[in-house]
Amino acid sequence: MSTRSRAAAKAVQAAKTAAIADKPSAISKSKAASSTLPIHLFPDANAFESWLETNHGDRSGIWLKIGKKGSGIASVSYDEAIDTALCFGWIDGQRKGLDAQHFLQRFTPRRKNSIWSKRNVDKVGVLVASGRMREPGQIEVDMAKGDGRWEKAYSSSSTMKVPADFEAALDQNKKAKTFFESLNRTKRYPFLWKIETAKRAETRSEKIVQFVKLLAEGKTL
Known part of the structure; x- marks a missing residue:
């Protein structure tokens, strides 16, 4: 490839890179x-x-x-x-x-x-x-009661307890349990919230396995 060709190729690549960089991400759009x-x-x-x-x-x-x-x-x-x-x-x-x-x-x-x-x-x-x-608020309440979201309401960080299935999984992994117990309430809450709000039993089980592994590595969410 000639020097001129290489320069042209670099210019094209630079233009592509600039175009990608100029595209706003979903996060930037949200912000x-x-x-x-x-x-x-x-x-x-x-x-x-x-x-x-x-x-x-x-x-x-x-x-x-x-x-x-x-x-x-x-x-x-x-x-x-x-x-x-x-x-x-x-x-x-x-x-x-x-x-x-x-x-x-x-x-x-x-x-x-x-x-x-x-x-x-x-x-x-x-x-x-x-x-x-008022009517708009009552409509939201009625819909939540009708589709089950009302009964599945999640606890706050001050009242949320470690669920039995997550506790049992932690008992099987000493490193994970020791690290989890060392965390304060604020650090524990993301784990407990994601487990409590899982929509399906399969998703809940998968999250528990994932979180135990993460905790065993000394990591938080």
Whole structure:
């Protein structure tokens, strides 16, 4: 190959590489989408509720700007926002810092077939009893009860226990058990959450085998 041919080939390869690099990944698209969400600050839960009455059908969601404890900022609190969101079929998601006085909490409509937490199941019980649930929120509850997601709600990190089948598997591998027992609650939770939320028995068994092997190697999720 001549010097000119080699140079041309390198130029073509460089162009291909640049084209690939310029293509946004799924992750970058997701980040871009979340970064363009509108930011709202509501002085109290009633203001957030009034906004949801009109905008609960907005599928993209919002960033809720919440005043930190002790900041003196008048805003709906995180707990109040969760209760209000559940009434309209919305849920909380990612949290990120903003400044010394505020943080941002993402709220979006619940996605189709999304799993429920026992925390939110319990909250809904209180909201229904107090007459606060609205039609959009009740529809999500009824669908979850109808397809089994309600009964399969997962526990929080503070209440989730090691399931018997995972415990039995750990008992068969001393290294895995010793390492798992050395982990704090935060490090244990991803393992337990993935096991508890597995949709099929086969998937659950596969995850247990995978996690025991991972723990035996001294690795976490």
